[in-house]
Amino acid sequence: MHLERIEQIRRDFSRDIEEASTESALLEVKGQYVGKKRGVLQELMAALKTLPPEERRAFGQSVNALKQELEAGVEAALGRIRAARNAPPPVDVTLPGIRPDLGTIHPISRVRREIEEIFLSMGYAVASGPEVEDAYHNFEALNTPADHPSRDIQDTFYLEGDLLLRTQTSPVQIRTMEARKPPIKIIAPGRVFRRDDDVSHSPMFFQVEGLVVDEGITMAHLKGTLAHFYAKLFQKDVAVRFRPSYFPFTEPSAETDLSCVLCDGAGCPVCKRTGWLEVGGCGMVDPAVFGFVGIDPERYTGFAFGLGIDRMAMLKYGIDHIRHFCDNDLRFLEQF
Numbered sequence: 001m002h003l004e005r006i007e008q009i010r011r012d013f014s015r016d017i018e019e020a021s022t023e024s025a026l027l028e029v030k031g032q033y034v035g036k037k038r039g040v041l042q043e044l045m046a047a048l049k050t051l052p053p054e055e056r057r058a059f060g061q062s063v064n065a066l067k068q069e070l071e072a073g074v075e076a077a078l079g080r081i082r083a084a085r086n087a088p089p090p091v092d093v094t095l096p097g098i099r100p101d102l103g104t105i106h107p108i109s110r111v112r113r114e115i116e117e118i119f120l121s122m123g124y125a126v127a128s129g130p131e132v133e134d135a136y137h138n139f140e141a142l143n144t145p146a147d148h149p150s151r152d153i154q155d156t157f158y159l160e161g162d163l164l165l166r167t168q169t170s171p172v173q174i175r176t177m178e179a180r181k182p183p184i185k186i187i188a189p190g191r192v193f194r195r196d197d198d199v200s201h202s203p204m205f206f207q208v209e210g211l212v213v214d215e216g217i218t219m220a221h222l223k224g225t226l227a228h229f230y231a232k233l234f235q236k237d238v239a240v241r242f243r244p245s246y247f248p249f250t251e252p253s254a255e256t257d258l259s260c261v262l263c264d265g266a267g268c269p270v271c272k273r274t275g276w277l278e279v280g281g282c283g284m285v286d287p288a289v290f291g292f293v294g295i296d297p298e299r300y301t302g303f304a305f306g307l308g309i310d311r312m313a314m315l316k317y318g319i320d321h322i323r324h325f326c327d328n329d330l331r332f333l334e335q336f
C-alpha cells in the first residue's frame with residue numbers, strides 16, 4: 001500500500017520535473033515534493049508513525065532513498081536549466097553563410113590546358129622532358145655547336161658539369177625522336193630558363209614546342225597547322241605570315257607573325273602600329289638534326305615550332321607585364 005504510493009510519487013515527480021522549464025517552476029516542484037512544510041515526503045513521514053514497529057525500519061529506508069532520489073533529480077534539472085541559460089544563442093540558419101575562398105586556375109595553366117586541348121583535338125600527343133638537361137640534348141643534338149652564341153654563359157643557367165636549366169623545350173624533340181620512329185606528332189609544353197628579365201621576359205617562362213615528322217610533310221602543313229591553332233586559341237579569324245629567320249635546328253626557318261588579335265590588324269600600341277604580332281619561331285627540321293637521332297632524312301621530313309605560353313596568356317587576357325604571373329597577387333589572380 002505504502003510502497004505503491006512511493007512508486008506513484010516517483011512517476012509524478014519525473015513528469016513534473018520534466019515540465020518545469022524555468023528555475024522558479026523547478027523550485028515550485030521542489031517545494032511540492034521535498035519541502036519541509038507541505039512536501040509529499042512529509043506526508044510519508046507522517047504515515048511512518050502509524051505503521052506497526054516491525055514495518056517502520058524498511059519503510060523508513062524506502063522513504064530516505066526516495067528523498068535522496070528526488071533531491072538529486074531537482075539538482076540535475078537545475079543544472080540543465082542553468083546550462084541552457086548560459087549557452088550561446090542558437091544558430092540562425094537563415095543568415096547567409098561565410099563563403100570559403102576557392103582557388104582559381106592560374107592564367108598560365110588555363111592557357112596551357114587550352115593549347116593542349118587544341119592540339120589533342122588535332123591528333124597530337126603531349127610529351128615532356130627534364131627541366132635540368134644536359135648540353136647534348138639542349139644544344140648539340142639540336143645542331144647548336146659549342147661555339148654558337150646561344151650557348152653563351154650570358155644566356156644560359158649552367159649547373160654542375162654538363163648540366164644546365166633547359167633554355168628551350170626543343171630538347172624534348174630530340175628525346176622523343178630518340179625513343180620513337182615516325183610518324184611523330186607531339187607538343188611539349190613546359191618551363192624554360194634564360195638569363196632575361198624585362199617587361200615581356202622573365203628568367204623562367206613557359207613554352208610549347210611542336211614537332212611533326214612523317215613522309216611528305218611540308219612547310220604548307222606547318223603554316224596551315226599554326227593558322228588553325230591560333231584561330232582556335234583566340235577564337236577569331238587570324239592571318240599568319242612567315243618571315244625568313246634562322247635557327248640552328250630548322251632549315252628553312254621562319255618567324256611566325258600573327259595578325260594582331262587586339263586591333264585585328266588595324267594597328268595598336270601592343271603590335272607597335274604594325275598590325276602584326278611576333279609569336280614564335282618555326283621551320284622544317286634540319287636534316288642534320290635527323291642525323292643525331294637516326295631518322296632517315298631522305299625518307300622523312302618534319303616541321304617544328306615553338307611559342308611562349310606566357311605571351312599567349314598576356315595577349316589573350318590583355319596583361320601588360322609578365323611579372324604579374326609570378327606575383328601571386330590575389331587581386332590579379334581572382335580575375336581568371
Ligand SMILES: [Zn+2]
Nearest residue numbers: 260263268271
Ligand atoms: Zn594591334
